[in-house]
Amino acid sequence: MRLARFNDTHLGAVDEGGETLADLTDLIADLAPSTWARAPGDPVIARLAQIMAQAPALLPDAPRIPIESVTLNPPVATPSKIIGAPVNYHAHLDEAQADAEIHHGNTIARIDEIGCFLKATSALFGPGATMELPFADRRVDHEGEVAVIIGKPGRRIKAADAMDHVAGYALAFDMTVRGTEDRSLRKSFDTAAGLGPWLTTPDDIVDPSDIAFQLTVNGEIRQSSTTKMLIRSVPQLLEMVSAFYTLLPGDIIMTGTPEGVSPVNAGDLVTVSSPDLGEMSVRIAGQANTAGSATTTPAPERQ
Numbered sequence: 001m002r003l004a005r006f007n008d009t010h011l012g013a014v015d016e017g018g019e020t021l022a023d024l025t026d027l028i029a030d031l032a033p034s035t036w037a038r039a040p041g042d043p044v045i046a047r048l049a050q051i052m053a054q055a056p057a058l059l060p061d062a063p064r065i066p067i068e069s070v071t072l073n074p075p076v077a078t079p080s081k082i083i084g085a086p087v088n089y090h091a092h093l094d095e096a097q098a099d100a101e102i103h104h105g106n107t108i109a110r111i112d113e114i115g116c117f118l119k120a121t122s123a124l125f126g127p128g129a130t131m132e133l134p135f136a137d138r139r140v141d142h143e144g145e146v147a148v149i150i151g152k153p154g155r156r157i158k159a160a161d162a163m164d165h166v167a168g169y170a171l172a173f174d175m176t177v178r179g180t181e182d183r184s185l186r187k188s189f190d191t192a193a194g195l196g197p198w199l200t201t202p203d204d205i206v207d208p209s210d211i212a213f214q215l216t217v218n219g220e221i222r223q224s225s226t227t228k229m230l231i232r233s234v235p236q237l238l239e240m241v242s243a244f245y246t247l248l249p250g251d252i253i254m255t256g257t258p259e260g261v262s263p264v265n266a267g268d269l270v271t272v273s274s275p276d277l278g279e280m281s282v283r284i285a286g287q288a289n290t291a292g293s294a295t296t297t298p299a300p301e302r303q
Contacts, residue, residue, distance in 0.1 A: 001052060002278070003168075004198035005077060005126075006070040011044065013055060014198050015064070018278060022062035027051050040080045041153070042250025045199075048151050048167050052201065074126040075170055075199035076149060079250045082119040082193050083241050084174055086183060087111055088231050088256025095259045111232050111256070116241050119174070119254075120188035125282070127196040131175060133266060133286030134189040139178040142264050143257035144215030144223045144272040147172035148234055149199055150251040157242040162235035163208070165247060168199040171213065171272045171280045172254045176261075194272075195252060196280040205276050209233060213274040217264065225258035232256075 002014035004021055011028050012021035028051070031043055044051070088111045125131070133140055151167025173194030177186040187193075202208055214224040227233075232240065237253055264270060264284045273279035 001055065001201045001204055002198045003048075003051070003075060003201070004067075005044075005073040005075050006065075008071075008073060010070075011051075012065065012070075013059060013062075014067070014278075018067065020064045020066055021070070022059050023065055024051070024055055024058055024062060026058065027054055041248035042076050042078045044250075045076060045149060045151055045167050046249035048201075048249075072127040072197055074124050074195040075197075076124075076195060076250045076252060079121055079124070079252050080248045081245060082121055082124065082252045082254065083245075084117045084119055084183070084187060084254045085111055085232065085237055085256040086114060086117060088237075089225065089229055089258040090231060095261070115244075116237070116253075117183045117187070119184065119193050121193075123188050123190060123193040124252075125191045125194050127280045127282075129191065129194070129282055130285045131173070131191045131194070131264075131270070131282045133264075133284065134177060136286070139263050141176045141178060141261045142215060142217065142222065142270050143174040143176055143261050144213060145172040145174050145254045145257050146170075146211050146213055146227050146274070146277070147195055148237070148253040148255060150247045150253070151249055153246065153248050154238075155242055155246045157238050157247070159233075159235035159239040162238035163202070165238060166202060166208075166234070167249065168201040169205065169208065169211065169277055170195050170199050171197070171274060171277050172252075173270070173272060173280075173282060174254050174257060175264075191282075193252075193254075194280065194282055197278045200277050211274060211276050213272060213277065215260070215270065215272045217262070217268050217270050219269075222262055223258050223260035227255060229258065230255060 175192040210228040212226045268284040271281040
């Protein structure tokens with residue numbers, strides 16, 4: 001099933017072909033609006049099993065809405081964490097080591113050496129949004145990725161049990177300011193974390209260990225790979241991060257980007273797509289980037 005959040009508070013199931021959706025908002029009508037003190041995690045993702053069990057009865061008579069007539073939002077509204085997996089493709093490791101504007105003189109280490117990092121949840125944006133360049137004199141790169149959405153909470157999850165905790169998958173943008181600062185700062189500016197176009201549940205994916213995807217800039221292919229090329233697989237990533245964090249429903253794990261990262265500039269249209277997960281585009285706004293100098297005093301990159 002492909003579940004979309006649209007018009008901020010509505011839930012829909014995307015029909016075959018991806019042109020219309022069935023409005024299933026009645027399944028979450030009992031959820032209270034935001035309150036001061038709420039439980040951590042995303043309440044819709046937390047009840048995903050219930051939604052999927054009830055949806056078949058509603059689908060035949062549910063109102064059909066053209067997707068082009070609604071605003072798609074990130075399929076997760078309130079993640080407690082967005083987790084990034086750095087240098088999780090061998091070929092990206094090679095290109096990062098070869099490009100001085102990526103590594104800024106620092107040693108580039110693979111994920112097994114440096115672990116994962118956090119992105120601010122305020123960086124989250126959805127399909128059709130505008131990505132704002134934060135600085136005029138800093139290079140900002142696109143990084144297309146596959147994201148894993150956590151469905152069942154867990155701590156110290158073993159790789160063998162990890163897939164039981166996965167609610168589904170989505171496409172992601174891990175936008176990155178190049179520089180010497182810590183990754184969590186450079187990858188957490190507003191509109192640095194794209195997620196969409198919807199959540200695809202595992203039953204709708206033939207092989208979740210081999211999800212193909214590509215990223216284009218103005219129609220030109222820049223990145224193309226598959227999750228079978230990951231250094232650390234999805235189950236291994238869940239085992240790694242859950243050793244440090246309790247994973248909660250709606251948590252987002254961006255699994256890493258393949259080779260082909262490059263700068264974006266104002267006016268660019270960046271699209272990430274997958275036969276399994278759909279297509280998501282973002283327009284770049286702001287002043288054109290240059291190879292530019294850092295706005296902070298250069299210092300060794302914290303790993």
